[in-house]
Amino acid sequence: MVKKTIEEINAKIKAGKAVVVTAEELIPMVKEQGIKETARNVDVVTTGTFGPMCSSGAFFNLGHPKPRIKMAKVLLNGVEAYTGVAAVDVYLGATQIPETDPANKNFPGEFNYGGGHVLEDLVKGKEVLLEATAYGTDCYPRKKLEKMIRLDELPQAILFNPRNAYQNYNVAVNLSDRTLYTYMGILKPNMGNANYSTSGQLSPLFNDPYYRVTGPGTKIFLGGGVGFVSWYGTQHNPGAPRDAHGVPTAPAGTLAVIGDLKQMSPRWLRGVSYLGYGVSLMVGLGVPIPVIDEDMIRCAAVSDGEIFASVVDYSESYPQGLGEVLTTVSYAELRSGEINVNGKKVPAAPLSSYYRARQIAQILKEWVMDGKFLLTTPVFNIPLAGGISDYQGLVFSDADPARGCHNA
Amino acid sequence: MKEKMVLYFPPTVTEQPFIYHLIKDFNLLINILKADINPRMEGRLVVEIGGEKADFAAGLDFLQGRGVKVFPLEQEIIWVEERCTHCGACTVICPAGALHLDRITMQISFSGDKCVVCEHCIKACPSRAMEARF
Numbered sequence: 001m002v003k004k005t006i007e008e009i010n011a012k013i014k015a016g017k018a019v020v021v022t023a024e025e026l027i028p029m030v031k032e033q034g035i036k037e038t039a040r041n042v043d044v045v046t047t048g049t050f051g052p053m054c055s056s057g058a059f060f061n062l063g064h065p066k067p068r069i070k071m072a073k074v075l076l077n078g079v080e081a082y083t084g085v086a087a088v089d090v091y092l093g094a095t096q097i098p099e100t101d102p103a104n105k106n107f108p109g110e111f112n113y114g115g116g117h118v119l120e121d122l123v124k125g126k127e128v129l130l131e132a133t134a135y136g137t138d139c140y141p142r143k144k145l146e147k148m149i150r151l152d153e154l155p156q157a158i159l160f161n162p163r164n165a166y167q168n169y170n171v172a173v174n175l176s177d178r179t180l181y182t183y184m185g186i187l188k189p190n191m192g193n194a195n196y197s198t199s200g201q202l203s204p205l206f207n208d209p210y211y212r213v214t215g216p217g218t219k220i221f222l223g224g225g226v227g228f229v230s231w232y233g234t235q236h237n238p239g240a241p242r243d244a245h246g247v248p249t250a251p252a253g254t255l256a257v258i259g260d261l262k263q264m265s266p267r268w269l270r271g272v273s274y275l276g277y278g279v280s281l282m283v284g285l286g287v288p289i290p291v292i293d294e295d296m297i298r299c300a301a302v303s304d305g306e307i308f309a310s311v312v313d314y315s316e317s318y319p320q321g322l323g324e325v326l327t328t329v330s331y332a333e334l335r336s337g338e339i340n341v342n343g344k345k346v347p348a349a350p351l352s353s354y355y356r357a358r359q360i361a362q363i364l365k366e367w368v369m370d371g372k373f374l375l376t377t378p379v380f381n382i383p384l385a386g387g388i389s390d391y392q393g394l395v396f397s398d399a400d401p402a403r404g405c406h407n408a
Numbered sequence: 409m410k411e412k413m414v415l416y417f418p419p420t421v422t423e424q425p426f427i428y429h430l431i432k433d434f435n436l437l438i439n440i441l442k443a444d445i446n447p448r449m450e451g452r453l454v455v456e457i458g459g460e461k462a463d464f465a466a467g468l469d470f471l472q473g474r475g476v477k478v479f480p481l482e483q484e485i486i487w488v489e490e491r492c493t494h495c496g497a498c499t500v501i502c503p504a505g506a507l508h509l510d511r512i513t514m515q516i517s518f519s520g521d522k523c524v525v526c527e528h529c530i531k532a533c534p535s536r537a538m539e540a541r542f
Contacts, residue, residue, distance in 0.1 A: 050493065110531060185534075186497075192500070193500035273535075274534055275532060282493060282534070335511065335514075347500045349496045349497055350496040353493045354494075355494035355515050
């Protein structure tokens, strides 16, 4: 049995001797060399994903003017940020739209600008208009502030996304006879298309399906900079149905992530608009997977043909919360551009960029190989089932038999 | 020969069956790419017309003789590559197969010669990488 500790792997990284491959490059290696040999040879597997992640945003400390202000309402390029925290701290959410946006009054609305775009403008180095008003207090007398701000002038800017890196997601179709405008893109009537949104075999949590090495404290690629997993994400649902390989076939685990916005780049944080739905932020995220044993390789070697997603009707089942699944299809089928749903051939399109996901895994691989990106051990394992975590004991249990890909 | 063009119909002729005559009397192949009648009853048709050179010329003479204005198709769709994230959302929206996702490289490419200027991609592209130019 091959066993490696993260400390041993880090020693190899520092010595420039670590063998690092992307999750995509790993697949043919395992086919050729087998699991045991690959586990011995490979130290780190890098993953990546680049897709719309609505549950994203950033905390800003906007800095105190003289005299001081306790901001009650804040607009950044016309997009409202939440002010219910300390005086000049605000949170700007990716899906916030300007108050002046007609939204869906003229259906389908275009949603050309919103929170995600403000975040992109800031990381581009552009000036953004800050408008703040306040009711005024003895300690914070100022009632109005209007100025242009740039990201590099702000005391702090912290990207904090409560739900990213979904482990699997629905394939959206439309069984009705009218076009639908959804967060899964435009869905043509009578199953005219099927839209999906994960990077499959490259996606972080498909390669660590039982969250053995990915948890709070895990150092990651985030938006082009270095970030961390801060917690499990909102709607984390590890109890979703899993196939024989342990891979969920429906939306399952999620990650909450955090990082310094000032390190990030507009290439990996991109404001996006979904017709008739709203705005969002495309986030680039990559997780390095330390090869601690053979089972880690078995999990990370999963390929698109072995990962299945649920096809869901967005005209009825999804909006009404009925939970009906039409069928499951593999990511190999999805990536071929056409899937078969109950006998009907349906063109399939991704909303997340596999091309960019591949680049993220490659960049992360280079960071690790350069010796400047060391791996971290999660502070605790994120919950595997039932919504109860072992975090109270702060136990890192990589020996937990429930967390292995033993069936594969 | 085959050419894409824009036909403008003044309100006085909007209700006449021009396409029927182009097909039946002039033996032309008509592919309607976009059709629109505005509230002022002006018609605008983006079409691809194909056929023998003599038929083509006679068909255009017929249209112009009846008050239809014929313009070359000068509007084009531009793919702003640096804004494109290569996600692929556009590929099922484009009716002409002009936006293509290579299944090996997983990169988007745009073929202007296949584009029918329906403009669907402009609003379907989440990162607004498609633009119309006149």
